[in-house]
Amino acid sequence: GSLEDWLHQKPMHSVSITSNATRILSLIQRLDIAIDVAFALEYLHHHCDAPIVHCDLKPSNVLLDDEMVAHVGDFGLAKFISIGINSSQAHQSSSIAVRGTIGYTPPEYGLGNKPFTRGDVYSFGILLLEIFTGKRPTDDMFKEGMHLQSFIQAAWPERVMDILDHVLLEDIIGEDMNTSADHPHHLLRTGKNKVILEALTAVLGIALSCCAELPQERLDMSDVAAKLSSIRKRLSRICSLRHRQIPFPAGM
Structure with missing residues (x-):
């Protein structure tokens, strides 16, 4: 299925509640998916004969196989860009509108600017925020000047636990919640959970x-992939889940 299916599950009348409840993406799985997509974009931007801009990165275009490896799909809006193009040229307007998807398309495309790799970086940032908060950029709560980024920025870094996907939060501290009378916020600041909280704070910082x-001002996908991989390495030392080796390039 797609990442969209996993992040935003709809009630399934033909499937039992117990079966449906098992479709939970763990912290490590979410991070692995993000890394797969990051390396896929890094490959498109830096290792093709001519850089390729996807132009429509969103959860429904990230497909997960049976091993939960993420693959970037739907290149219907993808654009080749000239190798010699520089950032100033990228900001020039184009008569050809970049359609994309509302909420994931960078603001400069709305001004008629040409597709550029940093546009994909913007879309990836939104995707990364959605993976760990469970909130779409088009959710009803984002009105009157508020958007997903400002919502996250207002809580980052001091109140990260307040904006995490509640399913992810329960998965991280679930066992501790059953055996401790402490408030969930305290549980996430102790022991190995403190390391996890620091990692999540770093991930959301990268997304922003x-x-x-x-x-x-946006990061390059090479830097993004390296930073996320470093966080994944630190987490693998404390998480009991099996470490999945990520081939290069992943997600293609």
């Missing part, structure tokens, strides 16, 4: 950097 308003 990716979806900066100005393209030149």
Whole structure:
């Protein structure tokens, strides 16, 4: 299925509640998916004969196989860009509108700017925020000037636990919640959970950097992939889940 199916599950009348409840993405799985997509974009941007801009990255275009490896799909809007193009040229307007999907398309595309790799970086940042908060950029709560990024920014880094996907939060501290009278916020600040909280804070910080308003302030996908992989390595030391080796390039 797609990442969309896993993040935003609809009630399934033909499937038992117990069976449906098992479809939970763990912390490590979410991070692995993000890393797969990051390396896929890094490959498109830096290792093709001509850089390729996907132009429509979103959860429904991230497909998960039986091993939960993520693959970037639907290249219907993808664009080749000239190898010699620079950032100033990328900001020039184009008569050809980049359609994309509302909420995931960078603001400069709405101004008629040409597709550029940093546009994909913006979309990836939104995707990364959605993976760990469970909130779509088009949710009804984002009105009157508020959007997903500002919602996260207001809580980052001091109140990260307040904005995490509640399913993910329960998965992280579930066992401790059953055996402790402490408030969930306290549980996430102790022991190995403290390391997890620090990792999640770092991931959301990377996401916010990716979806900066100005393209030149966004990270490059090579840096994003490296930073996320480093976080994954730290987490693998404390998480009991099997470490999945990620081939290069992943997600293709």
